[in-house]
Amino acid sequence: MSTACSAERVTIVAARHREAVALVAAEGAGAELTVLCVEEDSKDGRAALDRALADAGRRGCRVEGSPRTIGAQDGDVEAALLRELRALRPQRVRLADPDPVHVSYDEERDVPVHDEPAETAAAALAALTAVREHQLESGIPVFVDCHRAGTDGRPGTAPHSRYPHTTHWLTEGFDGRLSAFLPSAAGVVRWTQHEPGGAAWQGPELLSGPRLMPGLRVVRDAHGFPHLFALRRIPLKDGGDDVAVVRATQYRTGHPLTPWHSLGSPNPGNRHRSREVGFPAAAFDGAGGLFVFVRNFGHSVSYRHQGADGTWTPWQHLRGVRVADELVTVTTAGGEVELFARARDSAAVLRWYRSGPDGAWTEDRTVPFSPCPGSMAAGPEPGTVLFRDLRTNEPCVWWPGATGPVPLGGADGAGPVTGARGVEVDGWTYSLLIRSGPGGACAVGVHAEGRADTGVWWNELPADSTAMPAVVRDRTGTVTLATLTAGSQLTLSHRESPSGGFEFGHWYTV
Incomplete structure (x- = not known):
């Protein structure tokens, strides 16, 4: 029995026409596609977007009308976007990266330097606010994809998502009932199974919580409780935003989550540095301890550890090769947590492991595979990592001790x-x-x-x-x-x- 239904309604929002080109190129076949631009663009920018939309039509997208410039004459971009979204009723929205990666740092001015205009991120942030309000008004989930201008800010590379695919979003709870969690524009949405093994479900239900960015990591502990990890944006008193790692837990299936607890950021309180915190990866070890890792502003890895007694360490740093915002944790058969990270400036993968519960972290630069960006995930068997090969796109599995990946x-x-x-x-x-x-x-x-x-x-x-x-x-x-x-x-x-x-x-x- 096929589940085919009407095409997904996708709206792309960009600062100008030229910034929408890569977002259009990221859209696969079958979507109903509309484009909203915050500002008018030059003739060349409009022509580039027209070509991209023509290519999308040849791929199988249905382009709905010409790109529209919202023309926020009163300066309220968010309100103008909200009016458009009410009319379009998109099911998915594609945006640029609201927190782009810096390419250098201006020491004299004490600010990061980016290779794209500030208007690009500003348009993405305005769109996130507008889409959130639209979902809260309509009560219908809207899913958001945010794309980097290039792979970790490097020019000439294909865009990929700012927030990783939510992989283990279907999970069993403590009582045997299943829950499904996905990130939406207005927060986490949940579906809940009525009874173990049953076909009756309720949802989608929007879970209350802070203003989250549209990404989610779901990790189940040894007792069967799902833990949710995300990023939260918090306004700073002197302007700008602080982006912090947050966590909530579901102890009773179908009931409210615990309050979202902030784990802070390895670069807190700085409206430039904290915005670039990477998306968290997390895992429980065999003793019940929890490790949470992120890529920090300097492109190294920072982590916090919660012991089985509930005590947290402060943020600590792992030295080594600079990494991209793609971290994956695995737990070995012996109960040890290991971290894999894609390198920022090469196709390599780095691995960190410990010799025991109290051992120091060791960096391993001999991992023998190169993954497609955005394709790494923990395998179902202890200590294994799955990925798509950079050259062939073929899924592979590897584990420490293996001579090479297995296609x-x-x-x-x-x-x-x-x-x-x-x-x-x-x-x-x-x-x-x-x-x-x-x-x-x-x-x-x-x-x-x-x-x-x-x-x-x-x-x-x-x-x-x-x-x-x-x-x-x-x-x-x-x-x-x-x-x-x-x-x-x-x-x-x-x-x-x-x-x-x-x-x-x-x-x-x-």
Whole structure:
């Protein structure tokens, strides 16, 4: 049964026409596309956007009208954008990076230097406010993608997301019920299963909380409680904004989260430096301790640790090679947390590990793979990392001690690959992988647990997803797949037999 529905309505908001070109190029086939510009542009800028929209039409997008300049004559850009959004009713909005990465630093003026005009980030921030207000008015989730002008600010490279794909957004709670969490313009939205294993759900429900940026990390602890990590923007008294890492926990499925607790920033209180804090990566170790890592203003790694007794350390810094804003944590079979980070100035990956719970962090520069930007994720088996190869786009898996990465097949599609382990079939145990295929299709692969080298069997399922598809294996052994339709509806499918094959039942929308 196909879950195909009407095309997703996507609105691109940019400072000027030329800044919209890369955002249009990032849009895949099938969308209904509109473009809003805050300011008028030159003839060359308008022509460049016209060419980009023509290319989008040839890719399969439906371009709705000509780009519009909002013309905020009273100077209230946010109000003008809100009026346009009310008429367009987009389901997804694409923006530039609201917090661009600096390329150098002006020591005399004590300010970072960027290679793009300040109006670009200002337009993105105004649009974020307008989209948030539109979602609060309409009650309908709007999802936001923010794109860097280049890979970590380097010119001549393709744009990628400021905030990582939310990968493990479908998770089992302490009581066995499932929850789905996704970041939206107005905050985290949640769907909740009524009873374990049941087909009845409620949602989407907008969870109360602070003004969050449109990214989310979901990490489950050993007790089954999901922990949510995000970035929060806080106005400073002297102007500008402070961006801080925040965390909330769901202890009772379907009930309110704990208040969002601020973990601060490794560069706090500085309206220039704190805005560039990277997106948090987090993991629990075998003793119940929590590690939270971010890329800091200087492009090294900072972290905080919460012990099992609840005590937090201050922010501490890991020395080494400068990194991009792409961090992935894994927990090994021995319960140790390790960190992987893509290098900022090369195609390399760095790894940090400790020799024991009280050991110092060691930087490993010998990791033998180069990933596509935005494709790294923790694998379903302890200590493994999944990624797409930079040269071939093929999903691969690697773990410390392996001589090289293991190709997994399925080079089509984009984005991370995730999965679930412990899936039993006829007495054998398998790992199940899930990824996006061409045009957002959902593809599922399986291999013998611990033996990815024996080959992966991929099967493309009749479901498309505008978000990274998700999978969870619950305590009963039931495997559930989740996608998000173009209409922003949660769609699910369950494995038909708990122990007899990899066939999945019909997809249903909640």
